Amino acid sequence: MLVVRNAAQVVCVAADGSRRKCGADLRNIHIREQASVILRGERIDWLGPTSALPPLPPYAQVLDATGKTVLPGFVDSHTHLIFAGSRAEEFEQRLRGATYQEIAAQGGGINATVQRVRHSSAAELQALARPRLQRLLEFGVTTVEVKSGYGLSLADELKSLTAIAELNREGPWELVPTFLGAHAVPPEYGHDRAGYLRLLVEEMLPAVAEAKLAEFCDVFCETGVFRLEESRTLLAAAAKLGFKLKLHADELTPLGGAELAAQLNAASADHLLCITERGIDALAASGTVATLLPGTAFFLGMNYAPARKLIERGVAVALASDCNPGTCPTENLPLVGAMACTQMKMLPAEVVAALTINAAAALGRAERIGSIEPDKQADLTIFDVPDYRQLFYHFGVNHVWRVIKRGRVVHAA
Ligand code: NIG
Ligand code: FE
Numbered sequence: 001m002l003v004v005r006n007a008a009q010v011v012c013v014a015a016d017g018s019r020r021k022c023g024a025d026l027r028n029i030h031i032r033e034q035a036s037v038i039l040r041g042e043r044i045d046w047l048g049p050t051s052a053l054p055p056l057p058p059y060a061q062v063l064d065a066t067g068k069t070v071l072p073g074f075v076d077s078h079t080h081l082i083f084a085g086s087r088a089e090e091f092e093q094r095l096r097g098a099t100y101q102e103i104a105a106q107g108g109g110i111n112a113t114v115q116r117v118r119h120s121s122a123a124e125l126q127a128l129a130r131p132r133l134q135r136l137l138e139f140g141v142t143t144v145e146v147k148s149g150y151g152l153s154l155a156d157e158l159k160s161l162t163a164i165a166e167l168n169r170e171g172p173w174e175l176v177p178t179f180l181g182a183h184a185v186p187p188e189y190g191h192d193r194a195g196y197l198r199l200l201v202e203e204m205l206p207a208v209a210e211a212k213l214a215e216f217c218d219v220f221c222e223t224g225v226f227r228l229e230e231s232r233t234l235l236a237a238a239a240k241l242g243f244k245l246k247l248h249a250d251e252l253t254p255l256g257g258a259e260l261a262a263q264l265n266a267a268s269a270d271h272l273l274c275i276t277e278r279g280i281d282a283l284a285a286s287g288t289v290a291t292l293l294p295g296t297a298f299f300l301g302m303n304y305a306p307a308r309k310l311i312e313r314g315v316a317v318a319l320a321s322d323c324n325p326g327t328c329p330t331e332n333l334p335l336v337g338a339m340a341c342t343q344m345k346m347l348p349a350e351v352v353a354a355l356t357i358n359a360a361a362a363l364g365r366a367e368r369i370g371s372i373e374p375d376k377q378a379d380l381t382i383f384d385v386p387d388y389r390q391l392f393y394h395f396g397v398n399h400v401w402r403v404i405k406r407g408r409v410v411h412a413a
Contacts, residue, residue, distance in 0.1 A: 001057065002039040002378070002407055006050040007065035008386040010035040013072055013356045014371035020289065020316045020361040027349040031388070037070060039378040042406040047372060063409070068401055069388050071352065072372050073142025073379035074333055075359035078246075078270050078291050080147045080180070080324035081132045082125050082160045085116035087325045100300055100327065101224060101252065110150065110184040113325055117150040117160065125163040132323065133173050135331040138413070139398060140381035142405045144173055145320075145363055147218060149180030154204050157181050161213035172410035174379075176363050178246060179205070179214035182226050182234050197230055201237045209241040215364075216267065217243035221257040228255050235264050244364055250274045251296075262286035268318065268362040272305045273297055280306075283315045289362040290315045292354070293322035294339040300327055307344035318358035319351060338395035348389040378407035 004010075012030040014021070021028070036053045038046040046054070056062070090103050090112070103109050117125065129146075136144055146167075148160035161177055168175035181204045189196035208214050217238035221231035235245050244267050249257025251271035258279030261269035269283060270291040283290050290310050297304045310317050321336050322328040330336070337351040346354070360370030368377050383391060384401040391399055403411035 001060040002404070002409070003056060003060050003062045004037040004039070004065050004070055004380065004382065005053070005062050007035055007070045007382070008067050009033055009069045009388055010037060010047060010372060011069065011071045011352060011388050012047070012372040013353055014373060017373070018357070019366040020358055021353045022316045023311060023314045026311055026317065026353050027347050029349045029352050037372065037380065039404070039407045042378055044372060044374055044376050044378050046374060063382070063402060065382055067386050069383045069385050070372070071140070071381050071383065071388065072356040072370055073381050073403065073405065074140045074355045075143045075363065075370055076136060076141045076321050076323070076333055077145045077268065077318055077359040077362040078293060078320035078322050079144055080149060080322070081129050082146060082148060082163055083113050083117060083150050083325050084120045084125065084128055085113060085325065087112060090326065094300070105224065107187070109326055111187055113150045114152050114184070114186060118153070118156050122159045122163045122166070125160060126166055129163065129167055132331055133167060136323070136333065137173055137403055137411050138400060139331060139333050140383070140400045140403060141333055142173065142379040142381070142403065143176065143360070143363070143365070143369055145176040145178055145216070147178040147180040148214070149183030152181060152184065152186035154199070154207055157204060158207065158211065158213065161208065161211070165213060172405045172408070174405070176216070177214045178216040178218050179208045179243070180218045180220070181205070182219040182231070184220065184225055197233065200234060205238055205241055209243065215244060216246050218246040218248060220248040221255055221260065222248065222251060223253040223255065228257070228260060231257070232260055232264070235266070239264065246270060250276070250279060254279070258283050262288050267364055270320070271296065273302055275305065280310060280313050280315065283310070284313045289318050289358055291318045291320050291362050292340070292344070293320055293328065294343055295328040295330055295336045296322045298339055298343070299329070304343045307340065307346050311346070311350065316358050316361060317350070317354050318362045319354040320359060332396070334391050334399070335396050338392040341392045348392050351392060352388060378404060380404040
């Protein structure tokens with residue numbers, strides 16, 4: 001039994017079993033002051049005012065959280081952290097005026113990382129990703145979605161997904177694997193897009209399904225990458241094989257990806273920097289979560305996704321890092337939250353809900369994680385601040401004091 005005693009704030013996020021938050025409800029995060037939480041095994045057993053804390057057995061391990069703030073462990077629902085090498089030289093090229101798409105068209109971008117991943121073993125990919133996962137954990141992230149997508153051949157995608165499965169077994173983090181074989185057309189298929197699509201549908205998707213190495217399938221639906229109708233074909237084939245769906249939608253150009261994600265009942269439509277009015281309507285009428293990645297807009301120097309409009313129209317908004325070597329090389333998810341506040345005008349309470357319950361919904365896990373409620377999994381982060389707003393106000397530094405995963409302290413600052 002682990003007891004988190006007398007926190008200044010316990011931010012429960014949900015208290016009514018709600019499994020996603022939309023509109024005005026997004027800021028309704030159920031804060032308890034001077035509160036304690038009892039964890040039993042891997043579950044949350046009790047929470048309430050410290051004054052009502054029941055007598056504790058002598059074997060209880062007690063963490064004195066006086067003056068501190070407890071949140072559900074953050075959920076990073078969109079990362080590409082299985083990669084090798086750095087793209088710092090492209091960063092400089094972009095600062096000198098080249099665009100992301102120009103660099104990609106010259107063989108840089110995603111395909112530059114693909115070459116490096118193809119030359120790495122599964123063990124090397126694991127060794128490279130492990131410190132990234134550790135940094136995420138140290139920033140309070142207890143569940144991480146991880147995409148493949150820098151292999152782009154059957155063997156290299158299986159190798160990447162195997163690395164994710166091994167890292168998940170290692171823990172203490174919990175990983176959610178996504179197959180993103182449709183991240184780019186690899187160089188050997190440069191003049192044969194149809195051939196790569198056939199390989200994806202006829203060989204790669206069935207092999208990944210058979211090996212049970214991915215829960216989700218994602219597609220980069222973008223000008224110069226996969227067209228809308230190609231994305232529809234791929235996702236429909238994936239759904240038939242039992243994958244849940246995600247889509248990189250309307251990131252750099254407005255192609256109608258948000259509408260497609262809503263039509264296919266995808267768990268999430270991600271990025272949305274260029275979402276149209278019709279896309280917003282489609283998401284609002286669907287169960288699809290809009291996952292916003294402001295770190296990417298920051299790093300590419302682009303306009304941010306219209307978070308306020310999405311929230312006001314009733315879309316369920318989540319936030320994630322997009323951690324990847326090309327468009328957002330950071331594991332600092334609370335800093336991404338600060339960007340959501342200052343650049344997209346999200347309120348700190350909305351950011352907290354977007355990084356917890358709605359991010360869990362984007363991974364189909366809101367029944368189990370994303371809020372502090374009795375019977376949910378005991379994933380908590382304790383921050384050394386007396387008020388949750390200070391996480392984003394005092395930005396760019398790490399306020400984490402303890403991270404608890406499945407009822408166990410897995411990181412102490
Ligand atoms: O989410 N949009 C596609 N994928 C990544 C970029 C990957 C890369 O540049 O390596 C993204 O922005
Ligand atoms: Fe991405």
